[in-house]
Amino acid sequence: MMHSEVIDVEDNTPTVKTIYFEWKQEAKPGQFIMAWVPGTGEIPISLSSTDTIKSITVKSYGPASDAITKLKRGSRIFFRGPYGRPFSTVSGPALLIGGGSGMASLRPLITKDTDAIVSARTAAELLFSDRIMGGKLFEVTDDGSAGIRGNPIDALSTIDLEKYKMTYVCGPEIMLKKVFDFLNRSQIRAEFAMERLMKCGIGVCDSCSVDGFQLCRDGSIFSIEELRGMTEFGRTKLTESGKRIYLNY
């Protein structure tokens, strides 16, 4: 287990914070760490900055993530990693499609050449839309409080996708599946960051597997071609006990 000191904490939305810490380790967009809160728990979190100063962007959803959002400047942060296969990097125009806190792992991909569809439930929950520099920004909210009312497909269907060298997608599986189904008809290149319950992070416990691939090792980034062959994607997943449940989309 490694540790570092928190050098800054940033409020991004009413429920999301970004924790900055120094870590010289090389890491790439799409990779993640297992962040440990001693006495509370350990959770996988994508790196939202991958330079010498690293960051994680966290929404409180359980005891460990809640404790991480309460870290202050000067607090110690414990972690191991980086883990996972990163996004492929391309030169030229790219499109980011982020749902909710899914924008966190897409943030390191932002350049002057990236357009973005940033979606959330409400205007207040739109994450990192203020970081899109130069490229076009499409905001989408469930309730219409900002941008287009609806889901990312409503924005996607108005865009000419041919000009992008790559489309990067991260968000809840229901969103990934919708975007996948939409893009699947085209020939465009796309990569998706998947999410599953994860326990070990090192490719042994089988909690995060999809079609026999371990998200923590073979993913969590998969290309659209890889997803095409997966029977579990958008259909079933295992709970903490290993019980198979069906995703009702």
Add this chain to the structure above:
Amino acid sequence: MNRLNTQISGIRLDNPFILASGILDENGYTMKRVLDEGAAAVVTKSIGISERSGYRTPVVVEIDGRNMINAIGLANPGIDNFGEEMKIARESMKPVIGSVFGSTAEEFAQLSMKMEAYGASAIELNLSCPHVKGFGQEVGSDPDLVESIVGEVKRSVKIPVFAKLSPNISDMLEIAKAAEKADAYVLINTVKAMAIDIYARMPVLSNSFGGLSGPCIKPVGIRYVYEVKRETGKEIIGVGGIRTGEDALEYIMAGASCVEIGTAVHSDGRDIFKKLSLETGNIMKSEKIESIGEIIGAAIRR
């Protein structure tokens, strides 16, 4: 016939390498993939009567990239929810061995019958998990209870029954003798251990204690396989720290008929199965060993 072919209790194996219980064996699709990628058989995650979520994280500690300590806490969906995973895994057409844990002979028998009905090729009795109260090693260190569990399960199913024993007891031979009705022994389970983070001033695992696995426990496993084989003559599945062809042959010469692979999946990835078959085959060829069978227990001195 391929020189890597072997068998355990009449179950034919393409090669001596079986996926160990607790590693990549909760999801049927994963077991199927591991089999398709070169494992001769898989052992399922240990399954109990009722659903358990296991311990909260951290559930593993990595040590130097090759060894690890784990305390998953017998997370499992319960036997009634495991049929679909067995069905998916069995699409590979290779043997799937059902691992079960319980606290009484009746529970073990009930679980084993359900595993048999799901199409398991054999039963592996978890008498050795080192980190859950009331199960595993606590059950497996009581010779009378072990004798009644093995006896009851043997009476209840037709498929072979393997007893997986713990190194965390003073006299494994006593337990091995208590389990002598089993068709084979599986030696060894993990070694009870812990790791402390000095900067957090506390154990890393949420359960504090866990089971140590990886190359560091191989000499312990070799010793138990050797000793139990020499004293009982029974078939043995060796497990503990195997990540090269040399490691596998060492276990086989100590008395194992085949071996299970766990932590090496962490250090080397799922490719480990192909790598082990290749390495083992090459060594056998250069050492002029024609079959696994001719070297089982070859190192034993009486």
